[in-house]
Amino acid sequence: MTRGVQIAYVLAILALLAAPIVVIAGVSLNGQQSLRFPPQELSLRWYGALFGAADWMGPLRNSLVIAATSALLAVTVALPLALHVWSRDTWVSRALYTLGVAPFMLPPVISALGFLVFWVSAGLYGQIWATIISHGVFLVTLPLVTISLGLAGIDRTLVEAARTMGATQGQILRTVILPLIVPYMISGYAFAFVLSLNEYIIAYMVAGFTVETLPIKIFNSLRYGYTPIMGVVSVMFIALAVLVFGLIGKFGNLPRLLGADRIGD
Amino acid sequence: MSAPPEKTTPGWLAALPAAWLAVFFLIPFAIMLSVSVAHRVPGGFFEPGFEMGSYLRFVSVFFGQILLTSILFSAAAAVICVTLAFPFTVILTRLSGRAQTVVLVVLLAVLSLSEVIIGFALSTLLSQTAGVGNLLAWLGLIEQSRAFTPSFFALLVGMCYLGLPYAVLVLYPPVSRLDPELGEAARMMGAAPFTAFRTVTVPLLRTPIFGALILVFVFTLGVYLLPQVLGRPQHWTLSVHITDQAIFQSNLPFAAAMAVLLLLVSLAMVGLTLLLGRGARA
Numbered sequence: 001m002t003r004g005v006q007i008a009y010v011l012a013i014l015a016l017l018a019a020p021i022v023v024i025a026g027v028s029l030n031g032q033q034s035l036r037f038p039p040q041e042l043s044l045r046w047y048g049a050l051f052g053a054a055d056w057m058g059p060l061r062n063s064l065v066i067a068a069t070s071a072l073l074a075v076t077v078a079l080p081l082a083l084h085v086w087s088r089d090t091w092v093s094r095a096l097y098t099l100g101v102a103p104f105m106l107p108p109v110i111s112a113l114g115f116l117v118f119w120v121s122a123g124l125y126g127q128i129w130a131t132i133i134s135h136g137v138f139l140v141t142l143p144l145v146t147i148s149l150g151l152a153g154i155d156r157t158l159v160e161a162a163r164t165m166g167a168t169q170g171q172i173l174r175t176v177i178l179p180l181i182v183p184y185m186i187s188g189y190a191f192a193f194v195l196s197l198n199e200y201i202i203a204y205m206v207a208g209f210t211v212e213t214l215p216i217k218i219f220n221s222l223r224y225g226y227t228p229i230m231g232v233v234s235v236m237f238i239a240l241a242v243l244v245f246g247l248i249g250k251f252g253n254l255p256r257l258l259g260a261d262r263i264g265d
Numbered sequence: 266m267s268a269p270p271e272k273t274t275p276g277w278l279a280a281l282p283a284a285w286l287a288v289f290f291l292i293p294f295a296i297m298l299s300v301s302v303a304h305r306v307p308g309g310f311f312e313p314g315f316e317m318g319s320y321l322r323f324v325s326v327f328f329g330q331i332l333l334t335s336i337l338f339s340a341a342a343a344v345i346c347v348t349l350a351f352p353f354t355v356i357l358t359r360l361s362g363r364a365q366t367v368v369l370v371v372l373l374a375v376l377s378l379s380e381v382i383i384g385f386a387l388s389t390l391l392s393q394t395a396g397v398g399n400l401l402a403w404l405g406l407i408e409q410s411r412a413f414t415p416s417f418f419a420l421l422v423g424m425c426y427l428g429l430p431y432a433v434l435v436l437y438p439p440v441s442r443l444d445p446e447l448g449e450a451a452r453m454m455g456a457a458p459f460t461a462f463r464t465v466t467v468p469l470l471r472t473p474i475f476g477a478l479i480l481v482f483v484f485t486l487g488v489y490l491l492p493q494v495l496g497r498p499q500h501w502t503l504s505v506h507i508t509d510q511a512i513f514q515s516n517l518p519f520a521a522a523m524a525v526l527l528l529l530v531s532l533a534m535v536g537l538t539l540l541l542g543r544g545a546r547a
Contacts, residue, residue, distance in 0.1 A: 007356075010353060014371060020387050024382075024386045024389055080282050084282070109487055113297060114294050133289060222384075241374040241377050241378065255365050
């Protein structure tokens with residue numbers, strides 16, 4: 001394969017991935033309530049309509065609250081877990097790490113049903129807290145993986161030096177280790193936030209009828225007919241994801257975060 | 266991982282996450298197991314009990330078809346995704362760090378998109394008034410624009426759309442660790458680029474490729490919305506039926522039994538990739 005063919009192949013795949021997004025972005029610009037592409041009578045009225053529509057603002061608020069708090073929970077649980085796994089290599093720490101990675105490796109419908117029967121048994125089915133905690137558990141994998149990567153990159157001589165100079169365990173943690181892994185905590189939070197925002201099946205199973213999130217709202221609306229407003233919401237989701245991952249890419253080392261060893265050496 | 270300095274953190278630090286995951290992850294699974302053998306109360310939830318009725322329903326033509334549908338769709342999607350993703354990933358890892366970052370941002374953005382949005386976007390793309398139908402009609406390939414959804418084809422496209430970015434990200438670490446000079450060496454010794462790719466790159470990465478096939482298979486087994494949006498009822502997969510039984514048929518025991526089956530299949534598959542990885546390192 002020559003260089004040109006290779007680049008063309010990559011661009012073709014990216015174009016295929018972009019095609020549905022381009023179409024819904026176009027659809028969101030329709031002047032009338034129809035899903036035509038190319039759009040007709042170009043207008044931004046559906047963007048304005050979204051923020052005037054009470055039935056969309058409620059789910060938007062729910063989604064933001066759930067994503068912000070559940071991502072925080074995920075990082076809070078992942079940080080001590082990652083530190084523990086990093087500082088000792090025992091079967092307990094390995095088992096804990098596996099437990100932290102498991103929710104994300106399995107088909108989400110399994111966890112969703114587990115959470116459903118759990119919250120029914122606990123009598124909290126249908127509460128927003130049930131959704132927040134379920135998301136927090138489901139997404140713990142992401143900060144766990146990013147923080148572990150950050151810890152793996154710490155030069156152990158730094159820690160040794162601090163110890164030699166008389167720093168206590170707590171001081172080393174606060175003044176050496178934490179500052180070095182803060183960027184990884186932030187990217188873990190960002191990953192969890194974006195995925196919580198987009199998550200459907202767990203939110204639906206745990207509290208779908210009382211706490212409507214944006215994905216649930218979109219799916220419910222699909223049954224009653226398509227409107228360009230769904231295109232608007234989709235465009236916002238895509239823009240947010242590109243913004244968040246773009247920022248991580250700009251200020252962090254995305255290839256390394258995703259497992260490439262030889263970038264940025 | 267770097268060799269960690271001994272005991273940088275106090276031992277009790279692990280108690281919080283351990284307790285948290287035990288309560289909110291292990292207990293839900295235990296309850297799910299007990300529900301799968303509980304007695305169904307029609308119209309309500311369930312009452313405690315021990316009966317295998319829900320599991321016995323697996324032995325039926327109806328259920329056999331669901332299982333077969335799920336496996337066929339996921340297997341087809343896994344093969345298509347990895348076939349497309351492998352050369353993509355090899356080329357990607359040879360780009361500059363900056364270009365790789367841009368492509369990775371696009372892949373992550375697509376991968377994080379809600380299945381609801383992907384379903385909506387693809388059904389719009391494949392509808393009569395927008396996208397593919399119009400394009401083909403405009404090109405004169407078909408007389409009049411038509412819808413391509415719901416159909417077997419639409420659902421398979423949807424699953425591949427979900428699985429492709431995932432396949433690339435699963436392949437990315439092992440491929441990026443591969444020494445590009447090996448391919449160069451093969452070419453210097455006179456191998457055509459494609460021959461070098463086929464005889465050097467692919468065999469070296471046989472284990473990661475197989476692992477990616479399994480992981481994409483498990484990943485697409487979890488698809489629960491696309492079959493409802495892009496497929497017909499006979500295309501409903503196990504995940505759709507689990508949701509349907511739990512929410513709309515109010516049959517939690519049967520839903521739980523199907524979830525346990527899906528869990529066992531997924532665990533077995535993921536375990537297989539771990540064993541493969543260990544075998545490759547040894």
